[in-house]
Amino acid sequence: MTRPTGVRRAAITMLTLALVAGATIGGAESASAHDYLVSTNPVADSTVTETLSQVSLTFNEPPLADASAAIAIELHDPSGANVATGAVSIVNSTLSIDVAPTTPGAYTVLWQNVSADGHAVSGEFGFDYAGPAVGGGSSTPEPTTAAGSSATPEPAAAGTGAGGIQFPLVLIGIGSAVGVVVIVAAILLILLRRRSRPGP
Template sequence: MTALRRALAGVTAATVVVAGLLLGGVVGAGSASAHDYLVSTAPAADTTVTEPLTQVVLGFNEPPLTDFASAIAIEVRDAAGANIVTDPVSIVDSTLTVSVAPTAQGEYTVLWQTVSSDGHPVSGEYGFTYAGPVAEPTPTATPGAGEDPTSAPTPPASAEPDETATASPDASGTIAESGDSGALVWVGLGGALIVLAIAGGVVALVTRHRRAA
């Protein structure tokens, strides 16, 4: 009887262990399957885009946890590694969208990260080829023919000061032309000399007259 009880106890223990393992496997599988996953992309993976590309759109099976929006991101990198995304991620239900501006034709890689509805971060990447139109670069101004781009521009010719037209105050306090004032000085000196000469002549005549008398 004792041996039977021991056998039954052993079977019971084994059953508990097996049941625990099976339950753990089911729970683990359920937890893993709860992660959100990518269901659609635009552009599609491994395709060639010939039309103008302005957006990249990713669709998931469940909406992400927007409380962790800072952990939700999309990058679209060209062959040189430059990110061509121009705006933050837009989240509408289970769709993530970003605006892009392709810089050249060639291979592009989409890298994405989101926060699954079960609270776990999930990420991935895929590629596509862009063969559509690319915006022309804005032309920059270039020097004209024969111009030296290093030379400074020639300032406009300024009027040279006219010495004869420089205004200066005269003795009466009025503004007179400096050229005219110089002429007036010479005229005054000449007049003074004439007056002195006349006075000298008069004095000489008077003196001779007196001597003769």
């Protein structure tokens, strides 16, 4: 059997190294072929000042078909409660979910997606919410009557003093007392005059 010359040995070595390098690069490309996040709404680390009703994430490729059970989005408010509602909507490569933030503060989005190659990818990002709370601000109710209409305080009656005493009634009472005194005095005066007259 003829042994390979030095040139042949060098050629075989180079071919072996090329095959090994190709396999390594191919493996690396296969490992990094998972879908990745392209953009989000709201934008990460932004401040939202308008009403927020939905969070959406756009990837470089649509997720794996029939993998919706493993796809999830959560929105956690400052207290840690999840304020995302309903199921994740998938339109092409965009995932979205309805949300209902209730208080201003720091919010965190947690997400999980399934790449077209079947591998799960996940991550998180945050933003500040400074928009209106769900249901709007509270207002101070107007005082109402039993019929439900706005109650307007009635103005105090003219001539009403402390304790609600009506001055005209007081004057009538004083006038009556004076009249009684005058009548009594007149009767006494008549009786005294009769007694002072000399008998016949």
